[in-house]
Amino acid sequence: MAQLPTAGRVPVQGSGHGEEQTLARLLTVAEYEEPARARLPAPVWDFLAGASGTETLPRAVRQALDRVRLRPSVLVDVDRVDPAAELLGAALGMPVGIAPMAYHRLCDPQGEVATARAAGAQGALFIASIFASRTLEEIAAAGAGPCWLQLYWLRRREALIQLIARAEAAGFRALVLTVDAPQVARRLRDDRNAFTLPDHVHAVNLDPELMTASHVRQDGRSAIVRHAREQFDASITWSDLGWLRRQTSLPLVLKGILTSEDARRAVDAGAAGIVVSNHGGRQLDGAIPAITALPEITAAVRGRCAVLVDGELRTGVDVLKVLALGADAALLGRPALWGLAVAGEAGVSALLALLREELTEAMALAGRPRVRDVDRGLVRVLG
Numbered sequence: 600m601a602q603l604p605t606a607g608r609v610p611v612q613g614s615g616h617g618e619e620q621t622l623a624r625l626l627t628v629a630e631y632e633e634p635a636r637a638r639l640p641a642p643v644w645d646f647l648a649g650a651s652g653t654e655t656l657p658r659a660v661r662q663a664l665d666r667v668r669l670r671p672s673v674l675v676d677v678d679r680v681d682p683a684a685e686l687l688g689a690a691l692g693m694p695v696g697i698a699p700m701a702y703h704r705l706c707d708p709q710g711e712v713a714t715a716r717a718a719g720a721q722g723a724l725f726i727a728s729i730f731a732s733r734t735l736e737e738i739a740a741a742g743a744g745p746c747w748l749q750l751y752w753l754r755r756r757e758a759l760i761q762l763i764a765r766a767e768a769a770g771f772r773a774l775v776l777t778v779d780a781p782q783v784a785r786r787l788r789d790d791r792n793a794f795t796l797p798d799h800v801h802a803v804n805l806d807p808e809l810m811t812a813s814h815v816r817q818d819g820r821s822a823i824v825r826h827a828r829e830q831f832d833a834s835i836t837w838s839d840l841g842w843l844r845r846q847t848s849l850p851l852v853l854k855g856i857l858t859s860e861d862a863r864r865a866v867d868a869g870a871a872g873i874v875v876s877n878h879g880g881r882q883l884d885g886a887i888p889a890i891t892a893l894p895e896i897t898a899a900v901r902g903r904c905a906v907l908v909d910g911e912l913r914t915g916v917d918v919l920k921v922l923a924l925g926a927d928a929a930l931l932g933r934p935a936l937w938g939l940a941v942a943g944e945a946g947v948s949a950l951l952a953l954l955r956e957e958l959t960e961a962m963a964l965a966g967r968p969r970v971r972d973v974d975r976g977l978v979r980v981l982g
């Protein structure tokens with residue numbers, strides 16, 4: 600393969616040994632954040648870390664998570680604890696996945712290939728973004744576990760049709776349509792940095808002509824936002840979902856649902872799953888935290904479709920809490936990119952292994968040896 604230009608990541612000194620030492624010192628997912636920040640150029644870090652508007656939503660989500668408390672059961676046989684799970688017919692080593700995020704090559708030259716490989720190795724789901732910086736075929740070949748493809752609804756529908764055909768042929772197992780982004784919200788850090796994609800990072804699965812605006816710098820404006828305004832179809836409604844479903848036999852998952860009304864509509868529209876999400880606080884500023892919306896949504900859905908959730912999930916205890924509130928799986932966003940920036944595939948793998956260890960421990964201490972033992976009685980949401 601041709602030599603890839605250097606991405607933002609500064610290689611850890613020396614060979615794998617130095618990397619191993621760095622990783623051995625990082626004992627929680629949160630501890631990956633600072634070394635990741637130190638390794639990435641400031642505008643790339645701002646793009647990753649930033650949120651929309653006042654940037655207060657991620658904190659509100661964290662506070663909501665902290666108000667969910669566990670009610671453990673004691674004297675339960677937890678000699679063997681197994682976090683294995685099933686999601687849309689696929690077996691997972693744990694009910695965890697990597698949320699779709701654009702342009703992993705901003706963090707590591709191997710990009711999505713490294714992330715997908717690490718996810719597969721750790722028994723986690725991988726969701727590739729429509730703006731992936733490695734090809735769908737490379738990603739599917741790298742990932743030993745299930746891979747799904749996320750789509751934004753582009754004005755150019757033929758581009759969607761082509762992507763879907765490629766995803767099916769490559770072995771992707773579901774499509775995730777992101778529905779909370781008819782346009783990309785203003786992110787002030789990106790505006791201030793006039794954030795523009797570096798020359799070596801491209802949305803390689805789309806026609807370059809569709810992506811031009813992401814590479815053109817304009818002072819005071821994010822190129823990502825301008826690009827989305829040009830290319831996203833903001834006119835689509837529930838009635839368009841039939842068209843999308845007719846293009847594919849793959850299950851459809853809707854990402855960005857925050858109310859029980861929309862969750863019911865998603866089920867009625869034939870969605871196989873939904874992702875309860877605030878888009879990492881990057882879309883509607885002031886929205887209800889996904890974790891707060893989760894109980895009403897799982898109650899409305901009543902098992903008729905898979906429910907995934909993301910946003911500020913950073914520990915095994917966080918994962919256990921969302922399972923207890925009725926989710927089938929938890930997605931990790933930014934932490935996967937921290938792992939990638941710190942040590943590429945090995946970094947993501949180590950971070951996911953940590954999460955699995957924490958989840959297994961939390962299940963043991965909560966008296967829930969298998970995922971199917973995790974029930975609503977395990978949590979109380981404090982007022």
Ligand SMILES: Cc1cc2nc3c(=O)[nH]c(=O)nc-3n(C[C@H](O)[C@H](O)[C@H](O)COP(=O)(O)O)c2cc1C
Nearest residue numbers: 647698699700701728777878879909910911932933
């Ligand atoms: C750098 C970055 C890029 C993202 N790109 C996408 C994307 O292409 N499609 C999408 O549906 N969501 C995207 N998201 C949102 C994530 O899928 C996810 O909802 C969010 O990051 C979860 O929150 P967390 O980062 O706190 O874990 C992106 C998030 C980040 C941080």
